[in-house]
Every structure is written in C-alpha cells, then in structure tokens.
Amino acid sequence: MICCVSAVILALIFLFIIIFDKVYRKVGMILVVNSCLAEFIFGIYLLAVTLFTFHNDLKQIYFYDSFCLITAYIGYMSIGLQNYSYLLQAIYRYILIVNPLGLFYQSVKFQVFLISFTWICCIIYPIPLVFTGQIKYLVDDQLCQIPPGFSFVTIFNAFYIYLFPMISIVLIYLKMVRYVREMSKHVTPVNRLFHAQRELKMIRRIISLVSILIALGLPYQTLIIVSFFKSAPKYHFRIVFIFINASLVFVLIAILEITEPLKTSLMRRINGRATNVVRTVA
Structure with a gap:
C-alpha cells in the first residue's frame, strides 16, 4: 500500500511539474507525459487492488462484486499503456537517428497519433476478456x-x-547500436554522428528503465510458465504483486533520472523553496 501511494504521488508530481513549467512542448516530453499518465493509472489500479484485498481479508469476505472486474479491466489496460509508452519512446529515438530528415514522423501530430492508437488498442483489448468470462x-x-x-x-x-513491447524495445536498441557503429566507420558529419550518439544514449537509458520492468516482472512471467506444467502455488498473485508494486516506484524514480527537463524543473523548484526558506529565517 505504501508503494502504491508513493507511486501515485510521484506520478502526479511529475505531471504537475511538466504541465505548470510547460516543458511538454517538445515531442520527447509529450511521450514522457504519456508514460507518467500510464504509470499514474497503473498506480491507481494497484492501490485499488490492495485496498480491495485488505478489506476482504479484514472482513473475511470471499465473494466479489463488479468493482473487482472493473479493477481487473483497468489493470490489463494500464499495464499495456505502461509498456507501449516506453516502446513509443524507443521508436521516436530510432526515427531521430535513422531518419533525421523525416520531419513528419518526428512531428507532434504523428506522435500523438501513435499515442492515441496505443490507447485505443489497450482500452479495447481487455473488453473481450471481461465479457467472455476469462477473468475469474x-x-x-x-x-x-x-x-x-x-x-x-x-x-x-x-x-x-x-513480451511484444519489451522485445521490440531491445531489438530497436540493438539495431540503433549497429547503425551508429556503421556511421562511425564511414565519413559522417560530426554533428550528425554526435546527434546519433546522443539519441543512442537516451534509448540506453530507456533500456535501463525497461530492465527494471523485466527484472521485477520476472516472477509474474515465471508464474505463467510454471502454471503450464503444474498448478500455481497458493497466494501466487499476492507474492507476484509485491514485486509489481515495488517496480512502479523504481520505474518512476528512473523516469525522473533519465528525463533531464523534468529533473531540472523539479530541482529548480526544490532549490527555490529552500532559498525562500533560508531568506525568511534570515
């Protein structure tokens, strides 16, 4: 519960800073806003599940209502939004390196279209799961x-x-590494090579963020694989959700660390408050 509340608060702080400091005007920051919003929704879902479980355990209730199904729907939707938001960031960095003159693909309109498309897919996807009784x-x-x-x-x-968004991000990274190495072997303008290396550094940071999701999501995937051969252990999802709850906090901290405009705005606000306090005391 502490992890869930912390994650929701962090996501809200990041969104407010980006909006009030107007750092969302760049395409890269629009993608960061999309990731923060996805993490906020995911955090709300995890908090709702935690409270639902705690309440039912406390009251010894062993039946469910429509709230349980709604949270499950939001859960599958928000996990998809989270993972595909990082895939969109990787695709954008890939476009900047491989096709720097493709202004249309780098435009706000095209990136907003991709964001909208992933949202539509993630919103529609869990509906058949709910209405066909797949969710129990x-x-x-x-x-x-x-x-x-x-x-x-x-x-x-x-x-x-x-699996699809995670594998795609890794493949994009490997292809970008290969592309930059090929550029360094040929006669390439210094500014273009520097730009490519900078974008490669950005996607390397995204990979480090995704590695947190992969590492802390490993218990869930292990549970799925083990369940193919034998029955899952008792309280399996309770154990798995401990790692998922913790991953959300670490991911938001990683977002702050790899997003320089967000980090700069936050530090400026903290330092500004500290300065004001010192002046008042003095």
Whole structure:
C-alpha cells in the first residue's frame, strides 16, 4: 500500500511539474507525459487492488462484486499503456537517428497519433476478456485475474501486453547500436554522428528503465510458465504483486533520472523553496 501511494504521488508530481513549467512542448516530453499518465493509472489500479484485498481479508469476505472486474479491466489496460509508452519512446529515438530528415514522423501530430492508437488498442483489448468470462475471481488472492494455466488467452495476454513491447524495445536498441557503429566507420558529419550518439544514449537509458520492468516482472512471467506444467502455488498473485508494486516506484524514480527537463524543473523548484526558506529565517 505504501508503494502504491508513493507511486501515485510521484506520478502526479511529475505531471504537475511538466504541465505548470510547460516543458511538454517538445515531442520527447509529450511521450514522457504519456508514460507518467500510464504509470499514474497503473498506480491507481494497484492501490485499488490492495485496498480491495485488505478489506476482504479484514472482513473475511470471499465473494466479489463488479468493482473487482472493473479493477481487473483497468489493470490489463494500464499495464499495456505502461509498456507501449516506453516502446513509443524507443521508436521516436530510432526515427531521430535513422531518419533525421523525416520531419513528419518526428512531428507532434504523428506522435500523438501513435499515442492515441496505443490507447485505443489497450482500452479495447481487455473488453473481450471481461465479457467472455476469462477473468475469474481468485478467492485465495482476493482479486480478479486470468487464472494461470496453459491456454491461448494466457499466452496471448503475456505476449500482447508484456513480451511484444519489451522485445521490440531491445531489438530497436540493438539495431540503433549497429547503425551508429556503421556511421562511425564511414565519413559522417560530426554533428550528425554526435546527434546519433546522443539519441543512442537516451534509448540506453530507456533500456535501463525497461530492465527494471523485466527484472521485477520476472516472477509474474515465471508464474505463467510454471502454471503450464503444474498448478500455481497458493497466494501466487499476492507474492507476484509485491514485486509489481515495488517496480512502479523504481520505474518512476528512473523516469525522473533519465528525463533531464523534468529533473531540472523539479530541482529548480526544490532549490527555490529552500532559498525562500533560508531568506525568511534570515
């Protein structure tokens, strides 16, 4: 619960700073806003699930209502939004290196189109899961999820919202590394090579952020794989969600660390308040 509240507060702080300091005017920052908003929704979902589980455990309630299904829907949607938001950032950096003259693909309109497209896909995707009864109430874990086990739905779900965006980001990074190395071997204008190396450094930071998601999401993927061969252990989702809750806080800290405009704005506000306090005391 502490991790969930901390994550929601951090995401709100980042969004307010970006909006009030008007650092969202650049395309790269629009993509960061998309990631922060996705993390905020994901944090709200995790907090709702935690409170629902805590309440049912405390009252010894062993049945669910529509709230459980709604949170499950929001959960699958927000996980997709989170992972695809980082894929969009990687794609944007790739475009800047490989096609620096493609102004249309770097434009705000095109990037907003991609953001809107991912939102539509992530919003629509969980609807069939809810209305076809794929999402079940798990009594021991006190939440609604797709039961782990060998099935098309389980495999497709893991691939669609987790494996595909994660693998795509890694592949984009490897291709960018290869492209920059090829540039360094040929006669390339110094400013273009410097620009490519800078964007490669940015996507390397995104990879470090994604590595947090992969590392702390490993228990969930391990649970899915193990469930193909034998029954999942009791309270499996409770254990898995501990890592997921912690990952959200670490991811938001990583966003702050790799986003220089956001970090600069936050430090300026902190230092400005500290200066005002010193002057008042003096």
